[in-house]
Amino acid sequence: MNHKNIFKIKTEDEFLSTALSVFHHQYANNSVYRAFCQHLNVSPKKVATLHQIPFLPIQFFKEKQILSTTESPQITFTSSGTTGTSTSKHFVTDINLYTQSYHCAFQQFYGPPEDYCILALLPSYLEREGSSLIYMVNNLIEKSNHPKSGFFLNDFENLKDTLEGLKVAKTKTLLIGVSFALLDFSEQYHLELKETIIMETGGMKGRRKEMIRPELHEKLKLGFGVDQIHSEYGMTELLSQAYSTGNGIFACPPWMKVLSRDTEDALTINGFKKTGGLNIIDLANINSCSFIATQDLGKTYADGTFEILGRFDHSDIRGCNLMAL
Known part of the structure; x- marks a missing residue:
């Protein structure tokens, strides 16, 4: 894939087209993500919309090496973690x-x-x-x-x-x-x-x-x-950031999008203004995984903005027990 095209996205159609291309690329080249998708019985032939793309639980970055390339990492970013918890590792093969x-x-x-x-x-x-x-x-x-x-x-x-x-x-x-x-x-x-x-x-x-x-x-x-x-x-597992200029309402750059998933059914995407777990599409993560289910709770809005309301507790993401490979 041409990485430069990621940062040239301007429209929703361009985002969808690029996101689907990235999904196909990562399904083919990321063994952990492919196994996760297969566990959910999802193949590229079944994916035509953003809502149909499986989102990898963020805790996989603590347990697996998440890579969609055979290139060696140039740098490894790590999360801070708390006492007694493991840390996430994001292996970055192209710091640019x-x-x-x-x-x-x-x-x-x-x-x-x-x-x-x-x-x-x-x-x-x-x-x-x-x-x-x-x-x-x-x-x-x-x-x-x-x-x-x-x-x-x-x-x-x-x-x-x-x-x-x-x-x-x-x-x-x-x-x-x-x-x-x-x-x-x-x-x-x-x-x-x-x-x-x-x-x-x-x-x-x-x-x-x-x-x-x-x-x-x-x-x-x-x-x-x-x-x-x-x-x-932002977070260790992402290569992109969203910003809020006030009131806790965040906006994303054009190559990043946030969706809300049902707290009882992790595979179902919510409509706007409904509290749920936040799923993030970060196309800059082309060499790791661009589709991540976070442990943040929030709401999304029709204009593409979102807000953070809290986090899931240590019982982890409800409805995601099937996601442990």
Whole structure:
């Protein structure tokens, strides 16, 4: 397949055509995914729509090597995991697919990274190896080419001074951070940063009590003095990200789509506005698996946007017992 065509998708018809081509490619070249499809008695001859494509449960990335190519991995991204749990591994055989994906998406939603001073507050990610988020943010910081761009591990005082200096200079600024660190910082320093983009990447990582996104955003808006909190939605198993510019409503780049599945029947796709498990099509995952059933709960909308409402508990995805190979 011509990988470059993935990032040239503009219409729904182009997305469907490319998604079906990717499905055929991965069925033929990914032994784990093919066995999963065969277990469900689904073959390429039976698939003509997105709803008919089987979605691989995300936990397979913890148990199997998910590859649709014979090429060797250039880099392996790993999830953080929690104590006593196994981590996901995403074997990436072409890192250019990842860099092209996040650059094109960032450009679509925010414009060139060169227009910003990009600050990152991602302690839990910096403290381990293999984070795809750190890889992306580090590259965006390099692309921004602003002398103040950079990571702040636990140096809150320096971050405060930097933010206030950029505010005075009227510099376009993006602060991206993990939820618990943004909360810790905003509770220590109550700032007024009306023109600064504050972007949370989710996750308390066991550092603070989990809270629903509206509550989190209200606290962050108060602490940073902004009208909206932006969000980034991504994960180790994906090479693409969705973004929210406020109110917790996410939009995807043209090569990514989110569907909702029935919580009682994992093989049935919901209509719009109905809570369900989120299935993600990420065509940038051409060399691993582009069709993933996540453990996130949410709703999808007719305009292609979606929201996250929570996660399935540790009993895993209901109705997916048949998916264990």
